[in-house]
Amino acid sequence: MRTFIILLTATLLLTACGKSDNALEHAKKHLDSKYLCPMHPQIVRNEPSNCPICGMMLVKKEIQPAPPKMAPKKHAEKDKHPTITIRPEIIQNMGLRTTKVKKGNLQKYIKTVGYVAYNEDKLVHVHPRSTGWVEKLYMRRESETIKRGQSLLEMYSPEILEAQQDFLVALRSGSKGTSINRQQYRNAIRNRLRLLGVPDSIIKKIERQNKSINKVPIFAPQSGTVIGLNIRQGMYVTPSLEMFTIVDLSTIWVMVEVFEHQLDWIQTGLSAKIRVPALPGRVWKGKVDYIYPELEPKTRTLKVRLGFDNPKGQLKLNMFAQAEIHGKPKGEVLKIPRQALIVTGERESVIVALGDGRFKPVDVKTGMRSQGEVEILSGLKKDERIVLSGQFLIDSEANLQASFLRFSGGGHQH
Incomplete structure (x- = not known):
C-alpha cells in the first residue's frame, strides 16, 4: 500500500510539471533566476537591485545548460575565459573593429620636456690677479654681449706697478752680466707681469715706450654674454673676487628627465631634437651629451643633458623646451x-576574433611600449585577429558568463 502511494504521488508530480519537461526546463520553472553585476561578477542577488560597488542595475541570468566537462588542470589557465557569440546585427551596431597581430620594429622613442641651460664648458670667470682699485669700468650691466679682447675695466695695482718698474730696470741694465743672463732676467720679469694678468700687448707697449702704465686694462677672455657682474667703479678688488661671469651661448644645453623604465633606451650620442613654444615651427637638432649617474629620489626620473648649436642666439636661458630622443x-x-x-x-588581455561572431578574451604578457604600440611577449601569434573597439563590452560579458559558470558549477558540486 505504501509503495502504491509513492508511485501515485510521483505520477501526479510529473503530470503537473508536463510530460515533455526535462530536468533543465523543470529547474527553470521552479528555481529563482539570479541577478549579477556586469562590471563586478562576484555580486550575485536573488532579486533585481543595484550593484553596491558601482551602482549599475544587476543583469538577470537564466539557468543555462550545464557547462561541458572541465579540461585537465594543465589547460585550465588557457581556457579560463569563455567564448562569446554575438549576432551580426549587434556587431554592426557596436561598430566593432578588428586588426591583425603584426610583426615588425618598435622605435625606442622618448618624448619629454626640459629647459634651456648654458653650456658650462663655455663658462668663464674673470678674477683680478692682484689687489687694486677699479679706476674705470666699461661693463656696467649684466646680459650685455661682448667680444673676445674687448676691454672690461682698467685697474690700478701697486703690485703690478712695482713689477713694471723691475721690468724697466731689467731693460735698462745693458752692461751688467753676460747677454744670456740679461735676457733670462728680462724674460723672468716679463713672465711675472703675465702672471699678474698684464696682457702681452701692454707689456710690449711698456717696452716700446720705456715707461710704466698706472691703469692696466683687463680684456674679455672670450666672446659671450655677461651673466654675472659683481663690481662697481672705484671698488677695491682682490684675487678672490669674481668680477665677471661670461658664457658663450653659441652652444647650449637642454636639461630633460626620462622615466625609470626608459633607462635601457638611452645612451650618449643618440639623436635628439627640441621645439620651444616661444618659437613655433622651429626645430633644433642635437645629440644626447651626458647621462647623469643617479635618479631623482622623489620623481624617480633620470636627468639627461642634450647639446644643441645656437649660432643666432635664439634659444634663451631657462626657455621651456619639448624634447624628443630617438x-x-x-x-x-x-x-x-x-x-x-x-x-x-590584475591582468592584461585582448579579445581574439575567432570568426562567425565568436570572440574570446586571451591574457597576454607585454613588453616594450612605444608610439601607440605594445610588444607582445606571449599569448598571441602573428596574423591572429584581435578587437580594436568594443573590447571592453565583450570582456565584461565574458567575465559575467565566467562568474555564472563558476556559480552554477559550485551549485552542482554542492
Whole structure:
C-alpha cells in the first residue's frame, strides 16, 4: 500500500510539471533566476537591485545548460575565459573593429620636456690677479654681449706697478752680466707681469715706450654674454673676487628627465631634437651629451643633458623646451595597437576574433611600449585577429558568463 502511494504521488508530480519537461526546463520553472553585476561578477542577488560597488542595475541570468566537462588542470589557465557569440546585427551596431597581430620594429622613442641651460664648458670667470682699485669700468650691466679682447675695466695695482718698474730696470741694465743672463732676467720679469694678468700687448707697449702704465686694462677672455657682474667703479678688488661671469651661448644645453623604465633606451650620442613654444615651427637638432649617474629620489626620473648649436642666439636661458630622443629600434617583435590592450590592474588581455561572431578574451604578457604600440611577449601569434573597439563590452560579458559558470558549477558540486 505504501509503495502504491509513492508511485501515485510521483505520477501526479510529473503530470503537473508536463510530460515533455526535462530536468533543465523543470529547474527553470521552479528555481529563482539570479541577478549579477556586469562590471563586478562576484555580486550575485536573488532579486533585481543595484550593484553596491558601482551602482549599475544587476543583469538577470537564466539557468543555462550545464557547462561541458572541465579540461585537465594543465589547460585550465588557457581556457579560463569563455567564448562569446554575438549576432551580426549587434556587431554592426557596436561598430566593432578588428586588426591583425603584426610583426615588425618598435622605435625606442622618448618624448619629454626640459629647459634651456648654458653650456658650462663655455663658462668663464674673470678674477683680478692682484689687489687694486677699479679706476674705470666699461661693463656696467649684466646680459650685455661682448667680444673676445674687448676691454672690461682698467685697474690700478701697486703690485703690478712695482713689477713694471723691475721690468724697466731689467731693460735698462745693458752692461751688467753676460747677454744670456740679461735676457733670462728680462724674460723672468716679463713672465711675472703675465702672471699678474698684464696682457702681452701692454707689456710690449711698456717696452716700446720705456715707461710704466698706472691703469692696466683687463680684456674679455672670450666672446659671450655677461651673466654675472659683481663690481662697481672705484671698488677695491682682490684675487678672490669674481668680477665677471661670461658664457658663450653659441652652444647650449637642454636639461630633460626620462622615466625609470626608459633607462635601457638611452645612451650618449643618440639623436635628439627640441621645439620651444616661444618659437613655433622651429626645430633644433642635437645629440644626447651626458647621462647623469643617479635618479631623482622623489620623481624617480633620470636627468639627461642634450647639446644643441645656437649660432643666432635664439634659444634663451631657462626657455621651456619639448624634447624628443630617438634610440635604435627593437626589431622583429610581435606588436599590437595599444588601444586593443585591456589593462585591469590584475591582468592584461585582448579579445581574439575567432570568426562567425565568436570572440574570446586571451591574457597576454607585454613588453616594450612605444608610439601607440605594445610588444607582445606571449599569448598571441602573428596574423591572429584581435578587437580594436568594443573590447571592453565583450570582456565584461565574458567575465559575467565566467562568474555564472563558476556559480552554477559550485551549485552542482554542492
